[in-house]
Amino acid sequence: MRELLGLFLVLAILVIIPTVDHVFAAADEPGEYIDRRVLIWNLFFRMMVAAFTVGAVVSGTMIWLCWRFRESHPKATPTEYEKSGEFGAPA
Amino acid sequence: MVLELQKPRPVWQIMFSTHHTDVGLLYLIMSIAFLFLGGTLALLIRAELFFPGSQIIADSMTFNRIFTVHGTTLIFLFLLPSASAVGNYFVPIMVRYKDMAYPKLNAIAFWMIPPAGALIWLGFADFTWYATPPYSIISSPGPAADMWIFGLKILGISSVLGAINFVVTILKCKHPDMSIGQVPLLAWAFLSSSLIVIVAIPTFAAALLMLLTDRLGVTGFFNPVMGGDPIAYAHLFWFTFHPEVYVLVIPAIGMMYEIIPRFSRKPIFSKSSGIFAFVLLSVVSFSSWAHHMYATGMSFTEKTVFMLGTLAAVPASGMHVFNFVATMWNGRIKFLTPMMWSIGGIALFFSAGAGGVANAAMPLDFTTHDTYWVVGHFHLFVMGTIAFGTIGFIYYMFPYVTGRMYNETAGKIHFILSFIGTVLVFFTQHVLGLYGMPRRIFDYPEIPEWIVMNQIATVGAMIIGVSMLIFLINLIHSSAKGKPADIHDPFGLGGKYYYPFESKNPHH
Amino acid sequence: MGHHSNWPEWIYVGVIIAIMCWVGAEAWNVERLVEHVPADAETIIVTGQQWFWTFEHEDGTKEVGTLHVEAGKAYKFEVVSTDVNHSFNIHDYVVLMDAIPGRVNTVWFAPDKAGEHDIQCREYCGLIHYNMRGKLVVEDPLT
Ligand code: HEM
Ligand SMILES: [Cu+2]
Ligand SMILES: [Cu+2]
Numbered sequence: 001m002r003e004l005l006g007l008f009l010v011l012a013i014l015v016i017i018p019t020v021d022h023v024f025a026a027a028d029e030p031g032e033y034i035d036r037r038v039l040i041w042n043l044f045f046r047m048m049v050a051a052f053t054v055g056a057v058v059s060g061t062m063i064w065l066c067w068r069f070r071e072s073h074p075k076a077t078p079t080e081y082e083k084s085g086e087f088g089a090p091a
Numbered sequence: 092m093v094l095e096l097q098k099p100r101p102v103w104q105i106m107f108s109t110h111h112t113d114v115g116l117l118y119l120i121m122s123i124a125f126l127f128l129g130g131t132l133a134l135l136i137r138a139e140l141f142f143p144g145s146q147i148i149a150d151s152m153t154f155n156r157i158f159t160v161h162g163t164t165l166i167f168l169f170l171l172p173s174a175s176a177v178g179n180y181f182v183p184i185m186v187r188y189k190d191m192a193y194p195k196l197n198a199i200a201f202w203m204i205p206p207a208g209a210l211i212w213l214g215f216a217d218f219t220w221y222a223t224p225p226y227s228i229i230s231s232p233g234p235a236a237d238m239w240i241f242g243l244k245i246l247g248i249s250s251v252l253g254a255i256n257f258v259v260t261i262l263k264c265k266h267p268d269m270s271i272g273q274v275p276l277l278a279w280a281f282l283s284s285s286l287i288v289i290v291a292i293p294t295f296a297a298a299l300l301m302l303l304t305d306r307l308g309v310t311g312f313f314n315p316v317m318g319g320d321p322i323a324y325a326h327l328f329w330f331t332f333h334p335e336v337y338v339l340v341i342p343a344i345g346m347m348y349e350i351i352p353r354f355s356r357k358p359i360f361s362k363s364s365g366i367f368a369f370v371l372l373s374v375v376s377f378s379s380w381a382h383h384m385y386a387t388g389m390s391f392t393e394k395t396v397f398m399l400g401t402l403a404a405v406p407a408s409g410m411h412v413f414n415f416v417a418t419m420w421n422g423r424i425k426f427l428t429p430m431m432w433s434i435g436g437i438a439l440f441f442s443a444g445a446g447g448v449a450n451a452a453m454p455l456d457f458t459t460h461d462t463y464w465v466v467g468h469f470h471l472f473v474m475g476t477i478a479f480g481t482i483g484f485i486y487y488m489f490p491y492v493t494g495r496m497y498n499e500t501a502g503k504i505h506f507i508l509s510f511i512g513t514v515l516v517f518f519t520q521h522v523l524g525l526y527g528m529p530r531r532i533f534d535y536p537e538i539p540e541w542i543v544m545n546q547i548a549t550v551g552a553m554i555i556g557v558s559m560l561i562f563l564i565n566l567i568h569s570s571a572k573g574k575p576a577d578i579h580d581p582f583g584l585g586g587k588y589y590y591p592f593e594s595k596n597p598h599h
Numbered sequence: 600m601g602h603h604s605n606w607p608e609w610i611y612v613g614v615i616i617a618i619m620c621w622v623g624a625e626a627w628n629v630e631r632l633v634e635h636v637p638a639d640a641e642t643i644i645v646t647g648q649q650w651f652w653t654f655e656h657e658d659g660t661k662e663v664g665t666l667h668v669e670a671g672k673a674y675k676f677e678v679v680s681t682d683v684n685h686s687f688n689i690h691d692y693v694v695l696m697d698a699i700p701g702r703v704n705t706v707w708f709a710p711d712k713a714g715e716h717d718i719q720c721r722e723y724c725g726l727i728h729y730n731m732r733g734k735l736v737v738e739d740p741l742t
Contacts, residue, residue: 007613014621033673033709036633040454040693043629047452047622051445054618058441061416066434069355071423079356079423082585087352151726219723225700226683230649230725315701321684322699364608386686387697388704391634395627402619409615413608448619452626454633457695461686461721527690529721532729536717 109194114201115179116492119485121201122173123566125208126478129164130559132157137516137552140545143537151533155217156235158531162220163239166339167246168208170473173481174342175201175253178281180488181349182257185278187266192259200252207245214238219531221328224313224321228305240303247296254285254292276365280345283369284338287376291338295331298324322387329380337376337404340472341369343480344411347433350487351415353584354430355422360414368410375404385456394453401451408444412437427582428502432483435510439475443468446521461531464524467517475513482509482562489566490581495573501565508558515551519544636707640673647678647685647698650727652718665734666718672740673709686722689735697722710737 070076081087105113136158139148148154179197183190191197216222216239218231227236261282265274274282302324304310311317313324352359359365378400385394415437424430446468449455459465482505489497523544528535535541577583643666644655654666668674678687680698688695689708696706718733 007610033637034632034635035711036454036708037691037693039629039633040458043452043625044449044455044458046625047449047455050618050621051449055441055445058412059438062434062438065416065419066424066426069419069422069424071425076423079421081358082356082423087356087358087584087587151729155723155725155728217725223684223723226723226725230683320701322702361605361608364605386695387699388702391630394630398626399623402623405619406612406615410608410612413611417608448622452622453630454626457693458690460695527688527717527719529688529719531723534729536732 109190109198111179111183111191111194111197114191114194114197115176117201118172118176118179119492121204121208122169122176123485125164125168125172127559127563128212129161129169130556132161132164134552134556136161137549139533140535141549143535143542145534148533152217154533155219155531156215159217159219159239160211160215163211163243164208165473166220167243168204168211170339170477170481171246171250172201172204173485174281174284174339177277177342177346177481177484177488178253178257180491182260182278182281183264185275186261186264187269188260188264191256192264193256196252197256200249200256203245203249203252207242207249210238210242210245214242221332222302223328224302224305224319224324225315227302228314229316233306237303237306240299240306244296244299247292247299250288251292254288257281257285258289272363272366276348276359276362276369277342277345279366279369280341280348283373284341287334287338287341287373290377291331291334294327298327298331322384325384325387326381329383330377333380333383334373334376336469336472337372339477341372343436343477344369346480346484346487347415347436350429350433350483351418354427354433354582355419355424356584357418357422360417360420364410365414368407368414371407372404375400375407378403379451382451382456385453386460398451398453402448405444405448408440412440425582425584428497428499428506429483429487429582431503431506432479432486435506436476436479436483439471439479439513442518443471443476446471459524461529462524463520463528463530466530467520467524470517470520471513475517479509479513485566489569490576490578493570493573494576494578495569496576496581497569497573498565501561505558505562505565508554508561512551512553512555512558515554516548517551519547519551523548636675636705637673637709640675640707640709642675642677643668645676645678645687645698646681647687647720647724647731648681649683649725650720650731652687652720652731652733665736667736667738668710669740670710670713670737673707675705675707678704678706683724684722685720685724685731688719688721689716690719691716692735695721710735713737713739 067073068075105116108114135148136154139146139154148157179191214235214237216231216235218227218236218239222231222236222239261274261278262271265271301310301312305312305314305319311319313319313321315321348359348365379397381389381393381397382401385397389397415433446464450459450465450468459468486497486502489495523541524530526538526540526544528541528544535545641657643657646653646655651664652666654662656662676687676694676696678696678698679702680700682700684700685698686695687698687706692708692710694706694708696704698704714737716735716737718735720728720731722728724731
């Protein structure tokens with residue numbers, strides 16, 4: 001539980017501090033305009049980095065699962081539910 | 092009930108039947124027919140876009156009508172009825188009741204669909220699947236537009252009747268020995284999606300009537316010339332149709348909950364988290380509708396609220412994925428056709444969701460909104476997740492419906508080709524959207540990147556087309572000539588199924 | 600069921616929630632920045648109608664189909680429509696705003712370099728929607 005709290009704390013700080021920073025750093029200087037292309041596409045690429053990282057973990061897990069737990073895998077053993085046949089069908 | 096095709100009956104006996112498996116069979120056959128009709132239109136669209144300029148479709152109006160009817164058909168005449176087919180077959184059995192709660196109402200709900208389909212197809216309207224005013228009021232040609240409105244009206248009523256029937260069957264007719272927690276996840280899926288339908292559809296039903304009277308010129312609800320507001324329609328429409336996407340996806344997830352444990356030879360990892368995620372999704376599905384309207388000039392606050400409402404739905408979807416992965420973990424997985432479709436569907440579910448999150452992040456919507464990115468996003472859902480889950484389930488129920496086995500090799504080829512095709516078409520369309528190609532266009536300027544990506548997408552679509560032809564032949568051939576199925580364990584998994592249980596407990 | 604522990608699922612859900620918070624916060628922040636119209640932005644009234652764009656500058660000059668602006672200045676578009684919904688889009692500058700009859704929607708941008716860019720309609724508006732295209736010409740400042 002400790003570690004969990006710690007994890008969330010770290011994540012929260014990672015999110016909140018840069019945001020607060022940004023909010024107060026945004027000034028309105030005449031003649032100097034923000035470039036919406038830069039802001040928006042940067043945001044897009046940051047999100048794609050996150051999406052592809054998570055995607056790699058998810059699909060990596062799925063591919064490994066399919067490979068490791070296929071019934072033709074040398075180490076495949078009957079599951080503990082096979083004797084009774086209770087896969088969630090009628091009780 | 093089972094073995095319809097092994098013990099032939101006169102067609103009219105099935106048509107006038109109110110028994111749930113007969114109505115289910117009607118739903119199934121009709122939805123597959125519309126899958127092929129709507130799919131043909133998709134191939135026409137893709138063929139037209141292979142090159143810039145006009146290829147096979149004579150003019151833009153025809154093109155606009157084609158994509159309108161394509162979308163309407165596949166959402167309302169394929170996905171919804173195919174889910175109803177599964178629900179009709181399985182829900183009464185899963186709650187151990189002899190039929191649906193209201194069998195006649197059930198048959199009526201089904202028989203409303205063919206006339207509605209006829210109105211949509213004979214009219215062939217052009218105002219896109221959301222019929223946005225003021226275009227749909229002042230510019231869209233009748234009688235096609237009016238026929239579409241009546242068709243959708245009928246479909247809406249049919250959906251609500253079907254939903255009421257599912258809710259009553261599950262809550263009131265389940266076996267007295269059964270607690271609500273013992274109701275299987277597939278039936279829970281129908282309970283959740285039916286509750287969404289009952290809350291969501293009336294809004295659109297009202298909007299459709301207002302649209303009709305606006306078209307007749309007697310009112311001006313959505314017509315700015317008469318003091319109305321087109322944005323009001325957008326709110327009413329999306330209040331119904333964002334939740335509706337969960338009405339489509341929840342049954343498909345329920346079908347995966349039926350297939351994944353069985354073919355992994357393990358019970359589901361956590362049934363309670365599955366139920367929790369279904370209920371949570373049904374509630375939060377109502378918190379995000381205006382994410383379709385960021386570009387209509389909403390205030391910063393409104394946009395923020397709907398972005399947060401959209402992101403709130405993600406954890407619940409993620410819980411389902413977790414459940415599937417944890418169920419397969421330590422299983423002994425048999426890769427037969429239904430399992431392959433389910434796993435493919437889960438894999439694409441993630442990509443589709445990630446694209447949705449990007450749409451929902453407000454500033455990114457200005458790069459993606461109404462481009463091919465959005466087309467890619469929702470097709471990864473409707474095709475990659477929902478149709479995949481459903482098609483897998485059609486293979487799964489095939490032996491129970493026909494008493495025969497489908498051809499396994501053909502089923503696998505069908506899956507592999509469809510998976511490749513889906514990735515080719517819809518991942519490419521995401522990138523095409525980032526390059527700025529608007530959706531719903533009949534022709535496009537000769538931008539080299541656009542041409543290449545359109546061609547990749549068209550090739551992918553043709554691959555899907557070929558795979559679906561294999562599917563059709565497999566279905567027809569196997570239902571007449573397939574090997575008789577071992578009805579107690581057609582997939583050789585050694586477990587218990589719902590159908591054999593029921594066939595040992597005849598109820599008629 | 601029952602005899603497995605649930606903590607991996609809770610961590611997993613926690614991570615998803617954390618990622619969503621991050622997405623929301625980042626998006627909120629960028630949106631806030633790009634929505635803030637600079638005080639000295641020049642107004643251009645953009646009118647969408649089936650199936651072309653008209654532009655009216657602050658000094659009253661009107662252009663049809665092609666819009667001329669100067670690099671280094673900020674412009675605020677007031678997007679309106681006279682018939683059905685359209686969507687005004689300069690994809691190269693990530694400018695997108697619906698043109699909806701009865702409303703005035705605003706969006707702004709500051710072109711930085713001379714050049715030509717496509718303008719297109721991104722909301723379905725009927726027969727020639729596919730070709731409701733225009734040009735943005737960014738010119739170097741005269742001074
Ligand atoms: C559950 C399955 C889903 C389905 C069937 C689905 C379907 C759709 C459809 C059909 C559209 C396009 C509507 C149109 O303009 O014609 C759409 C757009 C959108 N979807 Fe999804 N969606 C699903 C899940 C999600 C999720 C999980 C998210 C976000 C977390 C999401 C976010 C969006 C957003 C923001 C748009 C608007 C994009 C735009 O027009 O700019 N969707 N979706
Ligand atoms: Cu939505
Ligand atoms: Cu348009």
